[in-house]
Amino acid sequence: MVTEQLKNSYDVVVVGGGAAGLSGALMLGRARRSVVVIDAGTPRNAPAAGVHGLLGREGMAPGExxxxxxxxVRGYGGHVVTGEVDTVSRTDDGFAVTLxxxxTVSARRLLVTTGLVDELPEIPGLRDRWGHDVLHxxxxxxxxxxxxxxxVLGTGPMSVHQALLFRQWSDDITLFLHTMPSPTEDEFEQLAARGITVVKGEVASLEITDDRLTGVRLSDDTVVRREAVAVMSRMVARTDFLAGLGLRPEQHVSGLGEHxxxxxxxxxxxxxxxxAGNVTDLSAQVGGAAAAGAFAAAQINADLVTxxxxxxVEAYRNTFSAENEARVSELVSADRRHGM
Structure with a gap:
């Protein structure tokens, strides 16, 4: 990735080089603001083969x-710098950002678009297949x-909902209760009505054959043939560097993580x-994150304009006041010269 030299200061430092950050930087560049994107190069969707649901870019590789x-962004004078932000502190004019x-670099405003980390259950094979045939x-x-x-790997109260959603794409859905709370009577009825099989017992590992997921192995060594597994990750915003400003993640109202x-x-x-993006909106897809980044950037520009x-206005008033005082002094001196 081409990277520019980091200058000493910018109007805005964007931390995070995904869709939200780049879209925000693009908007700021078009607003004639000096802006730099500091990109650690670890996008959440890196394992995915393509971006989906994004109009005009359907199926495009995330890296592309x-x-x-x-x-x-560069076309409008913005910079993109490879690096990881370590700390941010307050200064008289804004912020000091240390990599x-x-x-170090100073910023008048800060746009944080670092996204989130998906925390997955400790099941052998799960992380390795994440973004391929292990999905969310x-x-x-x-x-x-x-x-x-x-x-569908049951990990919490949303797993039943996840199983019902995936039923839209396939009529062969199995919900592995694993460590989730037992479904309610109403939920069992919904699952049965939709033809979703429910399997009790904890999942021990995934079965992988020739670089493909082929089954789910239970703790009793039973193997259930599966071609894909859906799991609800715990999503946690990547914002440790903001602690010095007193800005820390909080539990999301959905219960699915921190933002x-x-x-x-x-x-x-x-x-x-x-x-902007997944750092605050856990469910935002690429298009939504990009839109949020652009909108936040417009608000930042408006704030700077204010x-x-x-x-x-303060400078204008000071200048006017100084000119007025000089004029009064000149009139007083003239009066004295004329004996008045």
């Missing part, structure tokens, strides 16, 4: 989409596993800090 975005390699979102991957034998709360514009409780206007 990001490279196009970087080029567009893990010791580099039917809208992201359902079409690719349509009509296949799909297993940074923000208002509808992306503004956080810390003045000057905005967030600050610059206030400073301009």
């Amino acid at each position: 989409l990001l490279e196009l975005g970087r080029a567009e 893990s390699d010791g580099r 979102c039917p809208y992201c991957h359902g079409w690719e596993v349509r009509d296949q034998a799909i297993g 940074i709360p923000a208002d509808p514009t992306g503004r956080t409780e810390v003045p000057g800090v905005w967030v 600050e610059e206007t206030r400073r301009a």
Whole structure:
């Protein structure tokens, strides 16, 4: 990835180089703001073969989409720098951003788009197949596993809902109760009505043959043939570097993980800090994250315009006051010269 030299200061530092961050930087560049994207190069969707549900870019490889975005940001004078942010601290004029390699940069405003980490159950084979035939979102991957034998790994109260959703893409769905709470009577009835098989007992591992998932092995060594497995991950925002500002993740209302709360514009409780994408919206897909990044960037620009206007008015008043005082002094001196 091409990377620019990091300057000393920018109007806005964008932390995170995914769809939200690049879209935000693009908007800021078009607003004639100096902006840099600091990208650690670890996008959440890196294991996926393609981006789905994004109009005009359906099926494009995630890496290709990001490279196009970087080029567009650079086309408007924005910088894209490879690095990982270690800490952020408050300064008189904004923020000091320190990277893990010791580099520092100052910013008047901060847009955080670092996304999240998917925490998965400790089951052999699960992490290795993540993004391939171990999935989480039917809208992201359902079409690719349509009509296949799909297993849903029960990890929490949303697993029944997940099984019912995947039933839209296949009539061969098995819900492995694993460690989830037992479904209610109503839920058992819903599962039965939709033809979803329920299997009790904990899952011990996944069966992999020739680089493909072929089954789910239970703790009693029973193997259930499956071609794909859906699992609800615990999603945690990547924001440790914000702790110095007192900005820490909170439990999401859905119970599915932790996020940074923000208002509808992306503004956080810390003045000057905005967030966009999965770092605040756990369920945002690529298109939604990109839209949120662009919207937050527009609010940041408006905030900077407000600050610059206030400073301009203060300077104008000071200049006018000084000119007025000089004029009064000149009149007084003239009166004295004429003996008045």
